[in-house]
Amino acid sequence: MHLDINGLITQYGYLALLIGCIAEGETFTLLGGVAAHEGLLHYAGVVLAAMAGGIIGDQLLYWIGRRYGARILRRLKKHQDKVVKANRLIKQRPSLFVIGVRFMYGFRLIGPIIIGASRLNPMKFFILNVIGAAIWALIFVTLGYFAGGIIAPWLHKLDQHLKHLLWLVGAIVFAFVLRWVIRRWHNRRANQ
DSSP states (O other): OOOOHHHHHHHHHHHHHHHHHHHTOHHHHHHHHHHHHTTSSOHHHHHHHHHHHHHHHHHHHHHHHHHHHHHHHHHOGGGHHHHHHHHHHHHHOHHHHHHHGGGSTTTTTHHHHHHHHTTOOHHHHHHHHHHHHHHHHHHHHHHHHHHHHHHHHHHHHHHHHHHHHHHHHHHHHHHHHHHHHHHHHHHHHHHO
């Protein structure tokens, strides 16, 4: 069996990128940029997939915030200072906060929930979310694209040695599983 990493990236890259950006984001957008640099994916497609994933993820969190935000935020006792600060920023500069929330450390996931709980107009949030996702996707995919020139030589070496690395990891996992099975078997015999 031959593992073709390039084929997997080409076949599932956009979908994987979209799904990854729903949950996390920066890592996937950077890797998508590297894949675009390598010619495995198209730059515009990577930007659009990252943008779509970012929009979907933040829209879901916004609606969770609209529905359950008050309950969720009450449970975040350690982060009440962030919640108060975020609510103040949403009231003072809602557009800047919604667009910038993706770039604020510590607010990536909780930010859209706080925005939803603040009852910001859904259409206004959607428009600002699209703008923020576009800026975010362009910046991080472009960073990944230019970093691709630095990272690409390492990725080629990894691709060449990936088969050996997978065999090594498989052997280590097998050894640990075998050790666990033998220990369980010895423990069962000792308890009889």
